[in-house]
Amino acid sequence: MMAANVEFPRDDVSLGAESLHERLSRTWATPRGVIGWLSAVDHKIVGRRSLIAAFAFFTLGGLLALLMRLQLAGAGNRLIGPDLYNQLFSMHGSTMMFLFAVPVMQALGVYLVPLMVGSRAIAFPRLNAFAFWIYLFGGIMLYVAFVLNIGPDTGWFSYVPLSGPQYASGKRVDFWAQMITFTELSSLAIAVGTISTIFKQRAPGMSLNRMPLFVWAILVTNFMVCFAMPAVMIASTYLLLDRSIATQFFNPAEGGDALLWQHLFWFFGHPEVYIIFIPALGVVSAVTETFSGRPVSAYPLMVLALLATGFLAFGLWVHHMFATGLPRLGNSFYTAASMMIALPSGVQIFCWIATMWQGRVRLTTPMLFVIGFIVDFVVGGLTGVMLASVPVDLQVHDTYFVVAHFHYVLIGGAVFPLLAAFYYWFPKITGRMLSERLGKWNFALFFVAFNVTFFPMHILGLEGMPRRVYTYSAELGWDSLNLLATVGAFALAGSILLLFINVVRSLRSGEPAGANPWGASSLEWATQSPPPGYNFAHIQVVDSSEPLWDHPHDLPVAHGLRLDRRELLLTTPAEAKPDLREPSADPSLWPFLAALAATFLFILSIFTPWGLYIGAVPVAITLIGWFWPNPRESIEREG
């Protein structure tokens, strides 16, 4: 119906670059002023804000860790008491997992995926903006609670019965549980938008087998988010209900079960580790390809490895519960699965090494971080294989050996690649290069300090030092290794400081980056740095996996999208054949208002169960306001 007989202005190549730029900028602009700032739906603005927020939380979480290291630097230290120490490690873990690691990886996807698939926007941009506000408000809520001495104090996984109504009075655990609601809601909203973008908005010709490995990694990750996050949301909701309206889910006296909490938590918690790690694998592939100057070896194998990791990650959760007395036979199954997941990781490591071997490696800062990743992640992976064995796990359970293991996996496996990503895509995001000289110092200090901090913890764990103790006595002989770890932690902070100095220096006087400073092959480098609001003047047409290497100067394009409204090209999910032109949402204040309303609901329901009903009213109003089409939109003709 409604034939397209009216002629609309289109992005024809004959229009000329300047006039095209002018018209596209007008249509895709983010409004100015405070209201405009709060209404932004541009995935680059939202992604950048999320990245900044995630690094701010990373810094806060790091400062908490420094306080803990100061306390542990010597035996019998009285700097920090047990109550504050409990809050410190709970806040540190919760911050790093929920407010830093997952959000930062998803934010990378939000910023980069639409550019890498060659689209003008992310799918459901308002939902994406809503996700950012919800994440930010949830994080701020947690820190306000902490400052008011109602910070969580039962660890990042808040085991019952410790976190249940009998043992944790006050509101500390409730704030923790509600922070989960905020961050997981945000995460799920981003997942839906990102998956839709990847399946429907790829440039014509970018069939699934030509999609960059980074995009594959983000796709697998966001699928995992959809199936893992509901588990922790349901767990934290049931915990809140146990605490507020006396449900008995986790209370053994009334037929509840404490292990139900652990099952639900780890059914999320283990995939969570891979939700953090898989995007990092994508980064490593992107960086390795660019700085080896050749495509990553064995592309199909790499994709299969990502998929296999995603599936296997859901079969491992019980290995966090080996010490809970579950049936032995069941344990063997989880041991096997835990060892099996080392296989796809191994495949990828060998493929990267093969890529470097066959290519000409440029040792830039991002590449150095990737090499640091390979070394440290292998260490973390090996201790992982050790811990997968039940007898070893029972010996070192709840000791610093485990602390060492997961910091090697998480920092080695995710933060090293993240810093590689930082140096690699910073020029795209800001238009300026970071200093390579400072970057190499940054890397060297980070690599050494990381190992100095965490390697001694393996030994401390084997010597029997338990986790989550606020102090220890001198005759145990743990002083010197702890002191060494503390020195390392401060050096690690110093290296992050170097990174921040590098950023400030670059923003002030960094060398302009140009469109493709590294000579990379994927589409995000085909547009200016930083990219304009509309991302690409024309939708690129792709006929290979490395479009910019095969067509360095003459990428073919498609034209015919409308200029007078935000319009996207939708393509078919597998082959990426052009299919539809769909409008993309304009900036709107509603997502921000809806996030405020949801925040009101969540916080109120910490204090009264009626909060759910009272808070539902503003949430419903803002959501209806959000979805109601604006008058301009409805009188607009179809075409």
Added chain:
Amino acid sequence: MQPKAVLDLRELPDHGFGTRSLTWWGTIGMLAIESMTLALGGAAYLYLMMQQPQWPPNNPVPDLGVSTAVTVVFLLSVIPNIWLEKKAQKYDRRAVQIGLVVMSLIGAVLVVMRLYEFSHLHVRWDWNAYGSAVWGLLGLHTVHLVTDLVDTLVLATLMLTPHGRKARRFVDSVENATYWNFVVIVWLPVYAIIYWVPRWI
């Protein structure tokens, strides 16, 4: 230098149904998440059941009457829903308006029936873990029921205003119908778990 144009997009349609539209992908994503949530609610129920020698512990089993009536209404509601879906794909605005009003009424009736259902469970949420699991699972499903009702009401209003002339609103109507089918389909295992599992064991 003028870029080389190899593809002209101007003749592409500006909306499509099913997997062609972004709305479908968004809806399916939400459904995947919500199915997982309900599956976990069901798993929690069954897990708690397995820890108990007797189920329900010291409570009568919940009434079959109201819940079966709810189930029948749910199943019958699929007929007008699919009719609505078909009409939306043909851009029949009048039929879609009628269908949405009918579906809103059915949704409202079901919400009222659901309130009765809660009062015939013979257990409160705070009596024991069994009660918590039942209320938790039924509560989760009710959230979906209410969400879809509000959704349908808003869409019905939209279709009755000039906004309803837009072709994309018909895509929305189809996806809204998909969501309702989902609410009905996931009800069946929830119904079986709450009302039949305690009778079978």
